Amino acid sequence: MIVVVAALKGGVGKTTTSVYLAAVAWSSRRPVTLIDADAQASAAEWIEQADAEPLDAVTVVEAPTTRLLTRALGRIAPDEVGIVDSPPGNERMLEAAMSVADCVVIPTRVGGVETARAEAVFDLVPRKTPAGLVICSARTYTRDYQDAMAGWREAQVPVWGSIPERVTIAAGPDAYLAPDGLDSYRSVWRRALRSVREA
Ligand SMILES: Nc1ncnc2c1ncn2[C@@H]1O[C@H](COP(=O)(O)OP(=O)(O)OP(=O)(O)O)[C@@H](O)[C@H]1O
Ligand SMILES: [Mg+2]
Secondary structure (H helix, E strand, O other): OEEEEOOOOOOOOHHHHHHHHHHHHHOOOOOEEEEEOOOOOHHHHHHHHOOOOOHHHOEEEEOOOHHHHHHHHHOOOOOOEEEEEOOOOOHHHHHHHHOOOOEEEEEEOOOHHHHHHHHHHHHHOOOOOOEEEEEEEEOOOOHHHHHHHHHHHHOOOOEEEEEEOOHHHHOHHHOOOOHHHHHHHHHHHHHHHHHHHHO
């Protein structure tokens, strides 16, 4: 199963989402490979630095070009989970990954411009491939968040989950995975699995 974490915008939460989803996917005891398609290799570094399960059980493949990405995707076995962390602003790589994806997870944030950027990513997803939004670093208690959620609902855009804004999640590789981050991403993972089953 191939899950592509896709956004055109930088700094929305692609790497954080990819790493947490890899951790959560591993709990289902399927082998997990994280394909890091971003030349910055921040997901690869994060996972390589981990010295405890689940992250140290995740295989990392660095694939910073479309050619390497396509090759890495071709090597994901049917019983395996492959999660792609993508670079910002690279439509070509996103399209290459999405063409073989079982589902697409689109991290975004609350805010006017963000909405248009996330919609642009939905437009790149192949028609039959399920896709859903993850609202990253969400201030769920704010009016802005409530309004944004209402807007997505009205536009009938699937929201697979919201991840609360937490310093423990922002700590990235410098701290261990935050329990509430894992809980939130676990529910995103379940939604993604369900969407694949129903596709
Ligand atoms: N739930 C959260 N709470 C607080 N901070 C968060 C949360 N999720 C992500 N962040 C922070 O937001 C910043 C951007 O996240 P991340 O690096 O995952 O985004 P990205 O889309 O991969 O960025 P880039 O485009 O640079 O690759 C990081 O500093 C990260 O720690
Ligand atoms: Mg990143």
